[in-house]
Amino acid sequence: MATSDKPRRTRLWKPSARDQAIYRAVVIEGRTQQAAGEEFGRSQSAVSRLLKRFERWRGGAKPDASGD
Secondary structure, three states: OOOOOOOOOOOOOOHHHHHHHHHHHHHHHOOOOOHHHHHOOOOHHHHHHHHHHHHOOOOOOOOOOOOO
């Protein structure tokens, strides 16, 4: 089986407006993952995965007091 030496192209992930709203609801406003998931039509586990992905996208930076 031959392997290609070409680098894999990966799409850079950028959070959608809904992803940002879920992140804001949980991290900034302090809602539970379950409550945010119900509001936005996602499961709690999907919200958890989204938050981890969002934190990686942010480079691990935490929001400041103004919510940025």
